Amino acid sequence: MLKLKRTQIIAAVMLSMGLILSACGGSGDSGSDKQKIAAIFSGPTTDADYNGLGLLALQDLEKNGAEIAYSESVPVPDIERVLREYVADGYNIIWTHGSQFYEATAKVAKENPDVNFVGEFDGEPEGQPDNVWVIDRNFHTVFYPIGTLAANLTKTGKVGYLGGLSLPFSFSEVHSVRQALADSGKGTALQAVWTGDFNDTVKAQQLATELLNKDNDVIITSLNLGVIGAFKAVTKKPAGEAWLTVKYTDKSKNGKGHYAGTALYDFVGPMNEIVDKIADGESKGYFVITFGSGASVEVGDDVPAEVKDAVQASVDGILDGSIKVKLDQSETK
Template identity: 55%
Template sequence: MTRLRFHSFALAALLAGSMGLAACGSGGEPTGDEATGGDLKIAAIFSGPTNDADYNAIGLAALNAAKENGAEVSFSEKVAVPDIEARLNEAVGDGNTVIWTHGSQFADATVKVAKDNPDVNFIAEYDGEYKDLPANVWTIDRQFHLGFYGMGVFAANLSKTGTVGYVGGLSLPFSFAEVHAMEQAFEESGSSVTLKPVWTGDFNDAAKAQQFTTQLLDSGADVIVGSLNQGATGTFQAFEGKPAGAGWVTAKYTDKSAAAGEHYAGSLEYDFTKPLADVLDKIQAGTTTGRYPLGFETGVTINVSDNVPPEVKTAVDEAMAKVKDGTITVKLDTSKVG
């Protein structure tokens, strides 16, 4: 089997270029080193629109990078959980050699279909280690708790009132882990900051996010850590009319500074380009199953705004470095909050 060599791309450029990727077909002919990889036919399945400038957009950017390196690619978007099994079987029927589902809500269906199709390679996303993984499935472990340990350090150093708010969408195990990781960061840094977590019930409902954020601000929180998709705009809107320095808000997945205003402190960003490329390389080399953990060296970055005091950025960088080198072990605690 021909080995496909992957190269690094800037995520911003990929997000811009990915909008031109057709939903079926692989575009122009690759040249040079990129002419390899013709044996890879990849189908990706996304839960939302790929132009969301959020989780699905970064998935498409990674797929676009694989296309640039010679793979034939296609994708489905806005796929609901009840429809995922049918879409997976369609992708198998279309002759794809690799099928990637972008979102942990698809993991169980991906494994199920993989068991029925042992000659096809599958890539699923999961939060933790998937038990009894089939021989033809890779998982990308998103490890959201690692990033939120860093966000805990970020928020604790920003807060002046001693109260930090967390605004999530659905109260799922990974979001519980995010809250516990922030609490661990508070405790280990010696901070007396109190964390107030809330869930709106929808990752994309901006109106509810604004309502819940306003309530947190009224209760004394001056830093809001967001764990939302398109609902993040609601957390920004809650700060409208407030003077500079009256509080801070953060976002998840992508840089959302253009929509956030002067209260934007930064974002916990994810890039699936290298993880997907690494897993595809493993598959081509003959390793068809395994777990690929995301972390501060593999796709996770805390992007701190220039408006934030430099000592806060230093504290965040130091915490990230300690997680990277193993000095700090962030616990995966998915126990229910509240």
Template identity: 45%
Template sequence: MKSKILVALLLIALVGLGVFTYSCAPKEKPEEKPKFKMAAIFPGSIQDADYNTIGFVALQDVGKEYDLETAYSEKVAVPDAERVMKEYINEGYNIIWVHGAQFNGAANKIGDDYPDVTFILEVDAKPDNMKPNFWYMDRNFYTGFYVLGAVAALKTQTGKIGYIGGLELPFTHGEINAVKQAIRDLGSNAELQYIYVGDFNDPVKTRQAAEGLISKGVDVILSSVNLGNYGLYNAVKEADRPVFITTKYTDKKVHAPDNYLTSDLFDFSVPLKDIVGKILNGEKGGFIELKYGKGQARYTQFPISNVTEEINAKVQQIADDVESGKIKVIKNLETIEP
């Protein structure tokens, strides 16, 4: 009897020991998700009401959307870009957006050294060799300029249209070629004259270029400069006859309301929210295009100012057809077509 009692007590003790051992065993911690912090590098002032302003607004929108800690540096010179990016990375920022293709060289140089950091770059065509920790945004400039070209062709009275660019770059080739296609598609005899002033932010050179075009009979000027626009505004307002302008990135009607037609508007919040959402879900790299259309990253500002209702309606239909794909805008960034 005593032996049976001892056996029972021993079994109870062993079971208790097992339960105690199990309860005291270290529990596996759930895998911690990486904490994301995002920094942006801007080439100019965030108060320029242009390219840098819309970049800053997009960064703030993304931060609020995903509750991210964000930071930025403005007026960053190209030679300083590598240093600025490394400083952010050393501070724990693991999403770096370089707002401007002029910074792509610096990002490509250091990208392989930081595989846990995702870099967001702006390009004008899909790269042949995409890095696994890089997201590429095709800015798709040329599509919007097709619509601007249509506006100019329908508005001009002299049959002479001008284009002012800063530097001759592949995306400017695409813009000019898209304008030429729009003119052809409308069956217009309008002539396009283009000029590069050597700087996107030089008002004096831009004004001189505009005055030169106006002296040759141009009465609609398509602008592809940034702060240089301030020289353009003065040139058209002081012209001895009506001269009209289009711009890009933001609404600039306030600067020359009697001469302003429309702008090719950009909203970087749309693609950035898409990209950052994918990064947070584990997609470290990829490629997207800035789509043209209502509510997308790119769209023409409506209504067109200083035109008839008939022209407004026609341009709206053209924009709708570009958005739907009914009108196929040809992408040619290589050379300017004759």
């Protein structure tokens, strides 16, 4: 701050002398314009999963010149306090990584109209503050091709869904998969279960085993660290007889011969685009993650070519508008 004031004084004196400055304030010093970006994560950034993806995006912003800070493993009851601490510390962009933080983010944003916030939501929220950018994670759309993958890969005609907490976004994934199964015309049935914890490996292994015992030979997971337990269950079956899909990051190393695919997410591109728009004066916006813009579907090497083609066709259909994936967050079983 002292440097800025000194620069302003020098500039004023030189202008009063009639001198022309080619770069008032110094061409190599952008300190007054430097963005201070803070992020708040719900879990450890070492999870090689959702929070790890958030940290990668934040670090990329740092490479582009931003000053960064972050808090990890922040529980929902503490989120307002942490948000206000970053406001008090002078951060001008604060990102909360997880839809469970959105309500508190919007509340604190209304209290601090001169600070920019980035929150995440599943859908488009009502009453979005003028200084908030919303990232719609669009899980239901991204899970449709996963449903197509399962419909074309199963030999028993039975598919399982293994989630963590029974939340609205998880329900939307189940409805989306059911839509894809129905659209395939193969009569594939879906059984959905939830562990009650995204990171409980023991419970995930137990429920995955139960799904396999009921002839669900493809299991779609929506878990974090808990997916390791699910892999332990499917790898007890011969390769090609039990398959698993995962979410956020490639976890194929846990069971190569049983790995079917990933609903991949990437927050580097979306966050860079949002931060650029904030810098250009757009303090409010709505960014929808979709294929080619923060999301993709990776299909395992061992999956038959015709199944891969069906998955790509579903992605293409979503992008060209011929496939409309319905957002349904109603509770389901």
